[in-house]
Amino acid sequence: MLSSDHAEIVRATLPAVVAHGVEITGEFYDSMFVAHPELRNLFNQGNQANGEQRRALAGSVAAFAEHLVTPDSGVPFQQIMSRIAHKHASLGIRPEQYTIVGRHLLEAVGTVLGDAVTPQVHAAWSEVYWLFATLLIAEEARLYQEAACGPATPYRTWRVVERRDEARDVISLVLAPADGGAVPAHLPGQYVSVAVTLPDGLRQPRQYTLSRADADGTVQITLRRVRGTDGSPDGAVSTYLFEHAAAGTELEVSAPFGDVVLADEEDPLVLISAGIGITPAAAMIDRLAAAGTGRTVLAVHADRSPAAHALRGQIAEAGRRIPGFRQVTWYEEPGDATPGEGGDVRRGLLDVAALGLPPKARVFMCGPLPFLRETRRGLLEAGVSDERVHYEVFGPDLWIR
Ligand SMILES: Cc1cc2nc3c(=O)[nH]c(=O)nc-3n(C[C@H](O)[C@H](O)[C@H](O)COP(=O)(O)OP(=O)(O)OC[C@H]3O[C@@H](n4cnc5c(N)ncnc54)[C@H](O)[C@@H]3O)c2cc1C
Ligand code: HEM
DSSP states (O other): OOOHHHHHHHHHHHHHHHHTHHHHHHHHHHHHHHHOGGGGGTSOHHHHHTSHHHHHHHHHHHHHHHHHHOTTSOOOHHHHHHHHHHHHHHHTOOTTHHHHHHHHHHHHHHHHHGGGOOHHHHHHHHHHHHHHHHHHHHHHHHHHHHTTOOTTSOEEEEEEEEEEEEETTEEEEEEEETTSOOOOOOOTTOEEEEEEEOTTSOEEEEEEEBOSOOBTTBEEEEEEOOOOOTTOOOOHHHHHHHHHOOTTOEEEEEOOBOSOOOOSOOSOEEEEEEGGGHHHHHHHHHHHHHTTOOSOEEEEEEESOGGGOTTHHHHHHHHTTOTTEEEEEEESSOTTOOTTSSSEEEESSOOGGGSOOOTTOEEEEESOHHHHHHHHHHHHHTTOOGGGEEEEOSSOOOOOO
16 A cells, blocks of 8 residues: 555656656666676566567556556456566565665656656656565565575576477477476466576577476476567577587576466366467476366467467377367468368468357467457357466567457
């Protein structure tokens, strides 16, 4: 709860902060990286360059402020906070770093909004920041404790025991803890951060979903090499891993985190994915098959072509072990789709209305934001309410519905 005089000030200044949100967060990152160049190793520099992290931070702070001053605004604050906390925990964010971020963020508000930021306005937004920070620090402490790891040593060394080609520009890496220790417990849908030191010396972490159930003391990640388009550069970490990871390579890997996970329930499950967004669905199907599930599972995937469709052999194999499994795949270019792999194959873009969704479906989606928005619209039209739909985005969530 904000103190009442601060609530009035935040309500009055929220429109200006929202209107200049991306300018403020842009100024924030610029000044923070000048004062703390070492933090470049922590933040995804691709998301800095393409502006996504600025929008994500601005969007989350504005959503929190709105939630504070208008509690019935419908802002999905719990969901926003949980997503950020899991991402932070996978990166080993420490409580004392909140002081650095808070100082630069509040200074940036002053730099961008100028004289409008009186001492009272500064104090009110400082209270907003620290309320948010306190909630995140507490949630992150809980996650670190659950994962039995601490922010001081977020990474553990894992060894690649197998590299497999999955599809065009997609590989899987099978990983085992280098110290021979146990694979940490995790839920299907969770991801790890993998940190690599790039040829220019910059250390960069990225998240990769564990793409199957663990087996024989190993886990698997599956990654698509991101190729630059329209003048943008190739993806830094995916390209590096694609070019350098092989059996024997050691990688720094975090404990598993992520809150878009299968719940223990019996409702029919619908998994909808596009492109490399298939990895959480693949993990869920594999885990359900291993558990001998009696659930109805409909796996729906959209991809350019069979050649680009990753993990389809793994999913077809796991699907055969689930009695209620059905699969529908939409290819823009079906070409010579192999019968049996991809299930019922259709041409074109995914059409939710054509799926025949089971009643009381629990839906998980993963893919690019425009795909998720379009699919969500289709699901709403098909009568599936938002509380039954869960989604993962392979980048900062921009909270745009
Ligand atoms: C929860 C989660 C789970 C994920 N799971 C998976 C998974 O299972 N498999 C998988 O393959 N990926 C997954 N990802 C995505 C993954 O973490 C990386 O984002 C992805 O591999 C791209 O990283 P990169 O370093 O190769 O690209 P980056 O270097 O981060 O580049 C990303 C984009 O930004 C653009 N860009 C970079 N620099 C500039 C610039 N200067 N100007 C303009 N544009 C620029 C690039 O062209 C590219 O399009 C997941 C992400 C999240 C958040
Ligand atoms: C109240 C304070 C903070 C807020 C509101 C906040 C908000 C966010 C948001 C919205 C994301 C994107 C989550 C997603 O959708 O994936 C994020 C990611 C991140 N945050 Fe924070 N954060 C805060 C504090 C911090 C601190 C103290 C640090 C450490 C210096 C930090 C480091 C990061 C990093 C490294 C990422 C990943 C960025 C990327 O991959 O581009 N954050 N944060």
